[in-house]
Amino acid sequence: MYLTTQPIDVAKMLHEARPCDGALCLFLGxxxxxxxxxxxxxxxxxxYGSMAEKEMERIAGQIAAEWxxxxxxxxxxxxxxxxxxxxxxxxxxxxxxxxxxxxCRASIDRIKTTVPIWKKEHHPDGSSGWVDxxxxxxxxxxx
Amino acid sequence: MYLTTQPIDVAKMLHEARPCDGALCLFLGxxxxxxxxxxxxxxxxxxYGSMAEKEMERIAGQIAAEWxxxxxxxxxxxxxxxxxxxxxxxxxxxxxxxxxxxxCRASIDRIKTTVPIWKKEHHPDGSSGWVDxxxxxxxxxxx
Amino acid sequence: xxxxxLYFASFRDIAGKPDENRxxxxxxxxxxxxxxxxxxxxxFAAFPSMPPAAVNEEYVGADEPLRDGxxxxxxxxxxxx
Amino acid sequence: xxxxxLYFASFRDIAGKPDENRxxxxxxxxxxxxxxxxxxxxxFAAFPSMPPAAVNEEYVGADEPLRDGxxxxxxxxxxxx
Numbered sequence: 001m002y003l004t005t006q007p008i009d010v011a012k013m014l015h016e017a018r019p020c021d022g023a024l025c026l027f028l029g030x031x032x033x034x035x036x037x038x039x040x041x042x043x044x045x046x047x048y049g050s051m052a053e054k055e056m057e058r059i060a061g062q063i064a065a066e067w068x069x070x071x072x073x074x075x076x077x078x079x080x081x082x083x084x085x086x087x088x089x090x091x092x093x094x095x096x097x098x099x100x101x102x103x104c105r106a107s108i109d110r111i112k113t114t115v116p117i118w119k120k121e122h123h124p125d126g127s128s129g130w131v132d133x134x135x136x137x138x139x140x141x142x143x
Numbered sequence: 144m145y146l147t148t149q150p151i152d153v154a155k156m157l158h159e160a161r162p163c164d165g166a167l168c169l170f171l172g173x174x175x176x177x178x179x180x181x182x183x184x185x186x187x188x189x190x191y192g193s194m195a196e197k198e199m200e201r202i203a204g205q206i207a208a209e210w211x212x213x214x215x216x217x218x219x220x221x222x223x224x225x226x227x228x229x230x231x232x233x234x235x236x237x238x239x240x241x242x243x244x245x246x247c248r249a250s251i252d253r254i255k256t257t258v259p260i261w262k263k264e265h266h267p268d269g270s271s272g273w274v275d276x277x278x279x280x281x282x283x284x285x286x
Numbered sequence: 287x288x289x290x291x292l293y294f295a296s297f298r299d300i301a302g303k304p305d306e307n308r309x310x311x312x313x314x315x316x317x318x319x320x321x322x323x324x325x326x327x328x329x330f331a332a333f334p335s336m337p338p339a340a341v342n343e344e345y346v347g348a349d350e351p352l353r354d355g356x357x358x359x360x361x362x363x364x365x366x367x
Numbered sequence: 368x369x370x371x372x373l374y375f376a377s378f379r380d381i382a383g384k385p386d387e388n389r390x391x392x393x394x395x396x397x398x399x400x401x402x403x404x405x406x407x408x409x410x411f412a413a414f415p416s417m418p419p420a421a422v423n424e425e426y427v428g429a430d431e432p433l434r435d436g437x438x439x440x441x442x443x444x445x446x447x448x
Contacts, residue, residue, distance in 0.1 A: 022172070026167075028167040048294055101247075116294065188447070257445065
């Protein structure tokens with residue numbers, strides 16, 4: 001299970017990820033208080049859950065094949081998140097730092113590219129909009 | 144103060160580093176159970192302490208100049224560490240992941256290149272040796 | 287044949303529903319289903335090309351044949367992380 | 368003039384002491400101090416070139432002039448992280 005509706009327990013993830021393997025690279029995505037120049041108060045993360053789990057499993061398999069020395073722990077939060085909460089966490093452990101950084105970076109890049117998760121930003125004025133990373137503004141307001 | 148004889152409190156570092164800034168990249172160096180094919184049971188980290196503090200401060204200043212959007216938290220442990228303990232921790236926070244990864248990677252690369260810290264590995268047979276990263280074997284046994 | 291069509295995020299807002307069952311002529315492909323949706327919903331018709339599609343939770347192309355009972359979804363630009 | 372010379376890690380093992388005060392002729396530079404050490408200690412003489420050096424906790428080159436009271440260290444290959 002990669003998706004969770006509960007806050008991501010980073011300390012627990014580090015504990016799971018960290019054996020005696022030399023180098024650990026952790027990436028955390030944190031809900032920002034602004035995007036594309038507009039203030040954000042919270043974000044709803046919505047997933048095509050069953051497919052998102054499969055995609056993250058596929059990414060984990062790719063990373064294991066490309067960096068055989070690396071081990072990966074990943075989690076993505078869904079539901080409503082406040083500013084400052086962790087939306088995604090990826091920890092890669094490897095004997096040396098080059099592989100740890102590369103495996104961690106590739107994982108988060110691929111998660112952001114193919115895992116079917118969407119986010120709706122809520123603004124202080126009560127408006128909200130789905131984020132569209134393919135648009136320059138990064139913010140597509142619907143309704 | 145970047146050097147500490149006490150265990151590095153990663154949870155506290157993450158707490159200090161993480162505001163509402165979007166992306167956090169953490170690197171942890173962990174004492175490995177082997178190096179250059181020889182088993183390790185512990186490592187003594189020795190620093191030219193006052194100079195090491197200055198060098199880490201200089202690196203922090205460089206990173207701040209090169210990635211103005213990034214904030215950095217760093218710590219390096221000294222003294223005797225057991226296998227699995229964290230020897231160095233660098234957290235970089237930035238609005239976007241590219242800067243967070245780059246600032247974190249550059250920081251640890253520079254720490255390993257210029258900060259006057261040395262390590263002596265202890266092996267199960269009672270022997271020990273100073274690690275010399277400039278030698279192919281990575282292990283220079285003295286005495 | 288009948289497929290189960292899922293709508294997520296902005297596409298759910300456009301469709302006004304989270305899912306629906308649709309009857310399709312035998313031999314229909316994913317691209318045919320998108321074309322049918324575009325004929326019904328002007329905001330889908332406004333898309334320059336078919337968005338990424340999944341059949342039974344796997345990414346597929348427009349030429350993918352559909353079978354009775356398939357779960358199909360067209361996906362808005364993903365924004366995880 | 369007198370400088371305070373520090374030895375760390377493998378260099379301390381080679382020198383057999385953690386530090387010492389050394390009298391130097393006026394006008395001495397860092398490279399002169401390394402040359403003096405190399406004349407006394409065969410294992411230092413075996414180095415192909417002067418190791419990285421620090422004066423008053425800053426990296427310097429062999430041409431750096433020394434002043435009375437300076438803290439000087441030649442540094443083994445660093446291995447932090």
